[in-house]
Amino acid sequence: MSYTLITGASTGIGREFAREFARRKSDMVLVARSESRLRELAAEMNPSGIADIHICAEDLGDPDSPRRIYDYCRERELKIGLIINCAGFGFAGAYDSMPLEDLQEMIQVNTAAMAVLIRHFLPGMIAEKNGGIINISSVGGFQGVARLGLYAATKSFIITLSEALHEELKDKGIKVVVVCPGYIDTGFHTRARQYPEHSILPVSNPAVVVKAAIKGLLKNKLHVFPTFLDFTLVFLQRFVPRMSVLKTAAFLAPLKYKRGF
Numbered sequence: 001m002s003y004t005l006i007t008g009a010s011t012g013i014g015r016e017f018a019r020e021f022a023r024r025k026s027d028m029v030l031v032a033r034s035e036s037r038l039r040e041l042a043a044e045m046n047p048s049g050i051a052d053i054h055i056c057a058e059d060l061g062d063p064d065s066p067r068r069i070y071d072y073c074r075e076r077e078l079k080i081g082l083i084i085n086c087a088g089f090g091f092a093g094a095y096d097s098m099p100l101e102d103l104q105e106m107i108q109v110n111t112a113a114m115a116v117l118i119r120h121f122l123p124g125m126i127a128e129k130n131g132g133i134i135n136i137s138s139v140g141g142f143q144g145v146a147r148l149g150l151y152a153a154t155k156s157f158i159i160t161l162s163e164a165l166h167e168e169l170k171d172k173g174i175k176v177v178v179v180c181p182g183y184i185d186t187g188f189h190t191r192a193r194q195y196p197e198h199s200i201l202p203v204s205n206p207a208v209v210v211k212a213a214i215k216g217l218l219k220n221k222l223h224v225f226p227t228f229l230d231f232t233l234v235f236l237q238r239f240v241p242r243m244s245v246l247k248t249a250a251f252l253a254p255l256k257y258k259r260g261f
């Protein structure tokens with residue numbers, strides 16, 4: 001039996017993935033910094049211990065963490081059949097005042113960690129001629145977003161890497177999907193210091209993302225848009241000038257961010 005590895009499993013969308021896979025009695029490796037939250041979650045969703053759930057507390061901001069996660073699985077002979085790269089965060093605010101350590105951490109967690117993690121586990125999946133990768137991006141990754149510039153750029157990275165891997169791996173039995181949600185009701189916005197209630201766009205719940213992602217994985221659908229609106233916002237970009245796309249993105253983003261940043 002293979003395991004599902006979920007990063008960012010302690011809260012929000014990743015936690016919802018973990019709950020859904022627990023309902024399906026899947027064996028899992030859960031990754032996030034907060035070990036206590038992961039342990040509470042494992043106990044809550046798997047009270048009878050039917051599934052084999054491992055907690056691998058790691059800070060993906062540390063460049064060595066993907067290797068440690070890989071070693072953790074290898075030493076315990078946990079064969080990873082599905083990776084869900086969900087860990088990520090953003091900061092809203094003027095780029096010139098963004099703390100340099102936050103900038104570097106965001107690049108590391110949102111892009112480098114997932115890219116290296118996939119690289120570690122991919123040979124095992126290819127050897128099995130079976131595997132899946134779900135990468136969580138955002139509608140924000142389809143264009144630059146003023147005052148969310150680095151976050152949007154990291155999400156673009158996830159989209160283009162996923163597109164390349166989808167094409168490269170489709171004949172090797174590996175499914176690769178990239179999920180592109182709009183606003184989802186999680187703790188993300190508090191950490192990002194942004195206010196979705198200041199956007200005219202609706203806010204969905206994490207279950208909508210998880211349902212769409214699993215459906216997309218089964219069909220090996222490259223781009224997964226959890227709602228029709230997410231799809232429409234990206235699809236319409238084909239028919240308008242790029243500058244209009246950028247202006248619209250800046251308008252739709254919750255631009256009122258906390259003062260002092």
Ligand SMILES: NC(=O)c1ccc[n+]([C@@H]2O[C@H](COP(=O)([O-])OP(=O)(O)OC[C@H]3O[C@@H](n4cnc5c(N)ncnc54)[C@H](OP(=O)(O)O)[C@@H]3O)[C@@H](O)[C@H]2O)c1
Nearest residue numbers: 008010011012013032033034060087088138183184186188
């Ligand atoms: N919410 C939205 O509106 C929205 C929209 C589009 C895309 N997304 C994407 O969805 C993904 C999940 O976000 P969410 O909305 O569920 O937010 P969330 O509730 O804040 O969850 C973020 C997860 O990432 C983990 N994480 C953050 N930094 C980490 C680090 N350095 N090392 C390890 N784990 C780390 C957190 O765990 P710990 O704090 O315990 O480490 C947490 O489990 C992100 O990639 C985000 O960009 C969110």
